[in-house]
Amino acid sequence: MRAPLLLAMSLSAFALQGCIARTAANIVTLPVKAASAGIDAATTSQSEADEKRGREIRKREERIGELERDYDKAMERCGEGDDAACEKAQAIRAEQKALMQGVPVEPEN
Numbered sequence: 001m002r003a004p005l006l007l008a009m010s011l012s013a014f015a016l017q018g019c020i021a022r023t024a025a026n027i028v029t030l031p032v033k034a035a036s037a038g039i040d041a042a043t044t045s046q047s048e049a050d051e052k053r054g055r056e057i058r059k060r061e062e063r064i065g066e067l068e069r070d071y072d073k074a075m076e077r078c079g080e081g082d083d084a085a086c087e088k089a090q091a092i093r094a095e096q097k098a099l100m101q102g103v104p105v106e107p108e109n
Contacts, residue, residue: 056102057102057103057104060099060102060103061103063099064096064099064100064103067092067095067096067099068096070088070092071089071092071093071096074086074088074089074092075089
């Protein structure tokens with residue numbers, strides 16, 4: 001009876017060694033994995049930065065388009081004698097100019 005018990009204990013001890021070794025390896029590599037994950041999260045690739053910049057430019061261009069339509073409407077009412085519309089048109093034009101500074105100029109072909 002002792003032999004099977006000793007064999008079972010030997011096998012379980014052998015199995016635990018592998019488990020302990022894997023756990024130790026995980027503990028040792030954990031700081032490296034955590035540091036690399038932190039670096040990956042803190043940095044952006046050039047393509048990610050380009051995509052983000054492109055989205056920002058498109059949003060500005062969309063807003064400038066909206067403002068252009070609003071400006072045209074305000075100028076039409078201003079031409080009809082609406083002083084408030086004239087003031088609104090000036091405010092719209094100022095916002096457009098501010099947004100235009102962030103939109104790159106496309107080269108002419």
